[in-house]
Amino acid sequence: MTKAATRLGARRAKDDLRRNVTAHAAVAIGIFLLAACSSPESVSLEENPALSKKLTELRQTGGSATLADWTGSDWDSVFVSHHPVSRDYVESRVGGKINMDDTFMQRGNLLVFLNGGEIVRAIYITPDLLQPGRYSNRVQVTTDGYPALLQMSE
Structure with missing residues (x-):
């Protein structure tokens, strides 16, 4: 070479x-x-008409139920908010991302279910029936019937 x-x-x-x-x-x-x-990763906010119907019926007839009986047992706490509420506010309260409009304007409640601090799902119901706050999966929803409002207690 x-x-x-x-x-x-x-x-x-x-x-x-x-x-x-x-x-x-x-x-x-x-x-x-x-x-x-x-x-x-974010969770998308979705309407839950079945839960809306159950809560409306409970308000009409009276009674008591655990929220977990109607929403499943894959969560250990739930954040409940009234409308209107900003996405930034909700995300700051739950420590995660929610795929929703900048402001929740539906005439109802927004619920974010968490398990071990991680978001499981985010839903909204109509009308505005629940008291805002953070609750465990043992929360009871009770009322004496219409026109009484729904009460939430642990």
Whole structure:
């Protein structure tokens, strides 16, 4: 092999190495940017007409029920708010992201269910029937019947 051919082979090897390093660096930067720019997972706010109906019927007829009986047992606390309420305020109270409008304007209650401090789900009911606050999954909803308001107690 001549000196020129050896130099050409060395140059090609350097170029190949440079391309490989550049490609790997580009992949690493892309992964880093994707991780850095992605927002934390959020839960979407959804209407729960079934719970709205059950609470409305309870208010009409009177009685008592645990909220967990009607909403499942996958949560250990619930944050309840009246309308209107801002997304920023709700997120600051529950420590997580909620996919909702900037301000909840429905004439009802917004409920965010948590388990171990992590958001399980976010729902709203209509009309505005519940008292705002933070409650455990043992909270009882009671009333003597219409026109009495629903009471929440642990």
